[in-house]
Amino acid sequence: MLRSVLVKDYMATNLTTFTPEMEISQAIKFLNTHKISGAPVVDDKGCLAGILSEKDCLKVALQSTYYEDWVGGVVSEYMTENVETVSDTASVVDLAEKFLSTSFKRFPVLNEEGDLVGQISRSDILRALDKLW
16 A cells, blocks of 8 residues: 655755855855755745756856856856745655656745745655655
């Protein structure tokens, strides 16, 4: 018999987050130091403002290479603002299909009120499916 197949039972809830005003150099160093590939960006009220990924950070590297000097700036200048999210009550099976049809490695998870409550990655889905079968 299948156990729970909801995103909220497998998502990460102890999230690293960035603020839009954070220096991009600090964010890049944090991603590198902690060996993570991205994190949600939240405003001063804790609302999801975007997501900063390694891909977004590559823009800084390319601009710095072009200008032969560190470009810098803040997270809001480089983050992805229109973020695709998933509900905490979504099915992990449905989300597995969504991962197959997109290039995303993770999705921010929102509850019914629209609050950021977690993040779910491809590896979280694999772990969930492994436990289910």
